Amino acid sequence: MTIWRPHLPDSEVPLYQAIANAIANDVVSGRLAEGSRLPPQRDLADELSVALTTVTRAYSEAERRGLVSGEVGRGTFVRRQESFHLRRTEAGPESCDLTINSLLPYPMGRELAKGMGRLLSGGDPWSVLDYQPPYGQWRQRQAGARFIHRAGVDGSPDRVLVTSGAQHAMAVVFSTLTNPGDLVLTGELTYSGMKSLANFLHIRLRGLLMDEEGIRPDAFEAACATTGAKALYCMPTLQNPTAAVMSVKRRQEIVAIAEAYELPVVEDDSYGFLIPEAKALASFQTRGTDFYYLTGTSKSLAPGLRIGFLHSPAAMVDRLAAAVSATTFMAAPPMAELVTAWLADGTADKVMEWKRNEARARQKSARRALASFDYRAHPASPHGWLTIPEPWCVSDFVAQAAMRGVLISPADDFAAGRATSTHAVRLCLGPVASRARLDEALSTLVEILEQPPRPGRTVV
Ligand SMILES: Cc1ncc(COP(=O)(O)O)c(C=O)c1O
Numbered sequence: 001m002t003i004w005r006p007h008l009p010d011s012e013v014p015l016y017q018a019i020a021n022a023i024a025n026d027v028v029s030g031r032l033a034e035g036s037r038l039p040p041q042r043d044l045a046d047e048l049s050v051a052l053t054t055v056t057r058a059y060s061e062a063e064r065r066g067l068v069s070g071e072v073g074r075g076t077f078v079r080r081q082e083s084f085h086l087r088r089t090e091a092g093p094e095s096c097d098l099t100i101n102s103l104l105p106y107p108m109g110r111e112l113a114k115g116m117g118r119l120l121s122g123g124d125p126w127s128v129l130d131y132q133p134p135y136g137q138w139r140q141r142q143a144g145a146r147f148i149h150r151a152g153v154d155g156s157p158d159r160v161l162v163t164s165g166a167q168h169a170m171a172v173v174f175s176t177l178t179n180p181g182d183l184v185l186t187g188e189l190t191y192s193g194m195k196s197l198a199n200f201l202h203i204r205l206r207g208l209l210m211d212e213e214g215i216r217p218d219a220f221e222a223a224c225a226t227t228g229a230k231a232l233y234c235m236p237t238l239q240n241p242t243a244a245v246m247s248v249k250r251r252q253e254i255v256a257i258a259e260a261y262e263l264p265v266v267e268d269d270s271y272g273f274l275i276p277e278a279k280a281l282a283s284f285q286t287r288g289t290d291f292y293y294l295t296g297t298s299k300s301l302a303p304g305l306r307i308g309f310l311h312s313p314a315a316m317v318d319r320l321a322a323a324v325s326a327t328t329f330m331a332a333p334p335m336a337e338l339v340t341a342w343l344a345d346g347t348a349d350k351v352m353e354w355k356r357n358e359a360r361a362r363q364k365s366a367r368r369a370l371a372s373f374d375y376r377a378h379p380a381s382p383h384g385w386l387t388i389p390e391p392w393c394v395s396d397f398v399a400q401a402a403m404r405g406v407l408i409s410p411a412d413d414f415a416a417g418r419a420t421s422t423h424a425v426r427l428c429l430g431p432v433a434s435r436a437r438l439d440e441a442l443s444t445l446v447e448i449l450e451q452p453p454r455p456g457r458t459v460v
Pocket of ligand 1: 101164165166167168191193235240268270295296297298299303306307308
């Protein structure tokens with residue numbers, strides 16, 4: 001009987017890791033199906049002519065990554081996988097994950113301990129322990145209004161809701177504005193959380209042609225005229241994934257078209273704090289259409305300190321608050337209170353300033369490292385868009401990078417339709433602990449691209 005045999009490409013990673021990587025690849029491709037049994041360790045060691053301890057270590061590594069589980073006396077079996085989990089565990093423990101847009105690990109332990117201590121030892125600990133209104137407390141809404149005022153959004157606290165993050169704000173808006181089957185316009189490449197949300201709410205997305213500034217006005221206008229769409233979802237400042245930034249002229253054009261067709265606009269400004277002078281679409285409003293503006297603290301402070309602020313037309317606030325109530329009931333009060341205190345005492349400004357500088361420094365390194373490739377990003381962006389040169393294809397490049405310990409996201413992850421013909425990947429520069437580690441990861445990507453791709457497997 002033939003036994004499962006790992007495909008072990010030439011690489012510098014230790015053999016046990018290469019075997020664990022091969023298990024990961026075969027689980028991803030389906031060659032190793034859920035529930036299938038890996039060969040007994042001694043058999044595989046004989047088959048590969050390697051020490052038994054190497055296979056034992058490889059199986060432990062695969063178990064540590066959540067790919068398999070060992071059952072005493074029965075053997076080692078492939079576990080059921082969630083695709084998100086798989087993506088993050090394909091590479092080895094030393095891997096460098098450039099797929100998550102969490103921005104720059106600002107060392108905030110001291111501030112956090114101090115801020116939480118103050119909240120709990122303050123006059124009224126119930127302010128963080130009790131239920132609060134789904135709108136958020138008034139002082140939190142005031143803090144939110146001041147925060148978004150930076151982007152030129154009218155700062156009336158009674159139009160601001162506190163949500164459990166930007167993603168939650170999106171869920172609140174789209175579950176209120178749309179019904180299953182409705183169409184929402186967005187860029188042909190868009191934030192993958194919008195794709196998940198559309199899937200969840202059973203709404204359809206139509207991807208609009210984009211250029212270096214983001215959504216093209218001609219494509220937007222044509223879609224407004226012909227599709228009966230219910231809203232536009234867009235990110236004019238540091239678009240995720242392409243890092244595009246709309247000029248003032250482009251913003252005015254998009255607003256004019258939305259107003260002409262009275263199409264509600266949902267602006268996601270999660271990265272706006274990185275370019276403080278950039279103004280929201282709503283600030284270019286000349287006559288009536290509905291503008292929804294949302295942002296969160298996951299990027300500006302930390303994903304664990306997540307709250308969101310959602311600014312909406314006055315007439316919609318109660319309906320949106322009902323959606324907050326129906327989904328999470330309220331944003332977690334300790335987070336909302338901590339952020340409110342940090343926005344007032346300058347801590348949030350300090351953290352954001354640090355992140356702005358760090359993002360610019362990392363972007364500079366990335367532009368330098370990738371100077372001979374088609375790499376695009378605004379200098380303030382925490383992510384960038386790398387077009388893969390011929391003859392590489394994106395999937396081979398992403399797989400090869402994962403084998404070398406660098407995880408990156410292919411363009412298809414962001415395609416508003418089924419797939420995109422764009423041969424590009426998104427690189428997030430923020431999640432890696434140090435600039436030196438990021439530089440290493442970028443050099444690995446360059447090394448890979450400078451080699452020809454490995455000859456492909458023959459499919460018969
Ligand atoms: C454009 C965009 N919007 C929203 C989110 C979600 O943010 P939050 O963590 O605040 O829900 C992200 C996270 O990556 C994002 O990139």
